Amino acid sequence: MKNASILVVDDDPDVLTAVRLLLKTEVKQVVTEKNPGNLKDHLTSQQFDIVLLDMNFNSSINTGNEGLFWLKEIKKMKNAPEVIMITAYGHIDLAVRSLKEGAADFVVKPWQNEKLIGTISEILGKKGKGGGSTAKISNDSIIGKELLGQSEVMQDIFYKIEKIAPTDANILILGENGTGKDLVAKAIHQHSLRAAKPYVKVDVGALTDSLFESELFGHKKGAFTDAREDRAGRFEAANGGTLFLDEIGNISLHQQAKLLSVLQNRQVTRLGTNQPIPIDIRLICATNVPINELANESRFRKDLIYRINTVEIVIPPLRKREDDILLLSQHFMKIYCNKYLKQELQFDQKALEKLASYHYPGNVRELQYSIERAVIMAESNVLQAKDIIFSPIESSVVPEFEPRELNLSAVEKTTILRVIEKHHGNITRAARELGLTRTALYRRISKYDI
Incomplete structure (x- = not known):
């Protein structure tokens, strides 16, 4: 690196100053x-x-993205x-496209200084050896074992995972x-x-305000x-590693404010104390709420969206991954035959035709449970179309009330089916909507064998 010359092109003077100060002692010329x-x-x-090249400039070039043009x-x-x-932020698709256009790598604002220096050093080293810069998925990766897909859209997701995983971007x-x-979060x-380091998952959508x-933050005895002893929260448990907050779109505005404060200050304070505890985590969040709905201020704080959404990955529904249906079916069949x-x-x-033609409102999970049921009930070594039964919960047609089914149990079961659908x-x-807790609803689902 000491003999390297670096050109930095960005219309933000603060970025230019920051990079110049960072690299002036690391390279020959900036x-x-x-x-x-x-x-x-x-x-x-x-x-x-x-060349360190920004992807967006205030330019008259009308290409959809100036960075790609200059690349x-x-x-x-x-x-x-x-x-x-x-x-910056969620422009991961453009960044991936730039790699296909010949960029060696990309960095996400705001970057970690050590990571940027490491990226430059790695590219200079590979350039000297005549090697490429694309990372390869290891043989023990969850990709290819649990997270499967041969469709083009899933291959793009795997490529994104390879490129963004080594960064600390939220x-x-x-x-x-x-x-x-x-599975994407784990990958x-x-x-x-x-x-x-630790990987900690929390279903925040299931947590009450109390x-x-x-x-998340822990408490003091x-x-x-019921606080009978000191207890570390999930942020502390994930320190140094990754914290995965599932169903982030379902938390209340009050909870959002608490979470935003922790993410901004990078420290937590256990309930019952005034002592802040520094935390170092990589944050991954997930939600089934579309981003345009999530951006509604009455539902979700926009400042929190920007905080958790440096990069976004959109996983397509199974009905848009038709090339993967039979691959996944074979995968689940082997798993449950062994089990x-x-x-x-x-x-x-x-x-096979029945599997390929179904629309899968319940996505991969519905396919998985359908194959498991078929394997359990199989009476021969060949699964037929009649053995493939899809979940009534996910069916687009919910059973109507029968005139004779006017008892409370029948009414309750049908109501639950309709609301879940x-x-x-x-x-x-x-x-x-039903006025129940998640636990109470799960009990009823089990009771009615839904």
């Missing part, structure tokens, strides 16, 4: 430029090893330097229930620099009636 129009002049007048211009030049793109995972958001942790602070000590089974053609399987919202 040249900064606010106007990307002067890029070619710099590159023709002297040789640079790396292509650089790559056209003879002896073009390596390019590291600088991006990530928001969006997708319908049952799409595998928790990000596994490929991160914190992989050897439990929220105690569960005697802080409330239930069944001989190896096969699907006949009609069963209305909320697309979201138990938290269904319970709220």
